[in-house]
Amino acid sequence: MYYCCGVTEKGVMPHNEDALLIRDTVIDSGSSEQTIAAPFIAAVSDGVSGERSGELASKMCLELIRDMGYTGEAKLDDELLAIHSRLAEYSRSDPEMHNMQATLCGIAIDEQNNILTFNVGDSRLYRYRGGRIRQLSRDQSLVQLLIDEGAISHEERNTYVHRNIIFPVFGNVKSAPKVDTVSIEGGMEYGDLLLLCTDGLSDYVSVLDIEEILELPKSLKTRLHLLVNKALENGSKDNITVIAVVYYE
Template identity: 85%
Template sequence: MYYCCGVTEKGIMPHNEDALLIKDSVIDSGSAEKNVDVPFIAAVSDGVSGERSGELASRMCLELIRDMGYSSDMKLDEELLAIHRKLAEYSESDPEIHNMQATLCGIAVDENNNLLTFNVGDSRLYRYRGGRIRQISRDQSLVQLLIDEGAITSEERSTHVHRNIIFPVFGNVKSAPQIDTVKLEGGMEYGDLLLLCTDGLSDYVSVLDIEEVLEMPKPLQARLDILVKKALDNGSKDNITVIAVVYYE
């Protein structure tokens, strides 16, 4: 069994272009927590800023994932690419929502407890183990490419002029996304916590701050609420969504 909890908050924005999925529940406002058995998927999605109907894209993306009925028999990357095509085709049917797009980051756990991670865009997956956070996903963004090439440092990421430029994501009508789907190296051990979040959190709350909050002797849902408040207090100008996943026997 797994315990999952999450929260999605519009912050200072007029509406929420983020959404989260925990097994069979898609949420675009407020919080949720539940114990879930395998198989299941947990994911966050962020409607791309500047594109039309980002809130529709993120919710529709997660609803399609929820409805696909994940199991070990599936080729997850192919199923996710099919969902991208459905979003792109749907957006081309109506000028009002043309080219609606969304990032996607999540985990898929099959009936045998095998855990795959998947990512498109700049939402993130972290693993918290032994009091330390490690980023598992890799940002699909221009600044990450510049960091990889040594052109800028990681510390320059948050202030770089091109920090909001990401590679093609779900629903892009011109280019298909590159879906990073990999088995979680090292799996999950007792005491591990997986943290999924959109950039409204990761751009405004440091890894050290995340570690400090996760160490607090408080219920997990309360710790997520504290992370969201920290992002807002630090000036987050985006929607904020975060999910925590813990395994227990």
């Protein structure tokens, strides 16, 4: 069984372009907590700033994932690219929704508790184990490319002038995204916590702060709200969404 808890918050923005999915539940406001058995998908999505109807893109993306009815038999890469195509087709058909786009980061857990991660854009997946955080996803962004090439350092990530440039994401009408899918070898160990979040959190809360907050002897829901509040205290100018998934026997 898995305990999943998620929070999404518009923060200082006038509306929320983020959304989250936990199995059959898609929300763009407030929180959700569930105790569920596999198979299921948990994911976060962030409407791309500057594009029209980002809030619709993120929610629609997650609703389409929910409606596909995930099982271990699914060819997830193909299913996700089909969802991208539907978003792009929808935006082409309506001038008001032209080029609506959204990032996507999530986990798919099958009937045997195998875990497949997927990512498009710069939302993130972390694993918290033994008091330490490790990023499992890889940002699809110009900054990450420059770091990989040694052109800038990790310390320059948050101050680089073009840090908001990301590669094609879901709904892009010019280029299809590249879906990064990776299996988590061995699945989850007892005590592991998987953390999904949008950049409204990861850009403003350090790994050390995440570790310290997750270590607190408080309910998981309370700790997620503390992470959101920390991002706001640190000046987050974006929507903030976070999901935690815990495995227990």
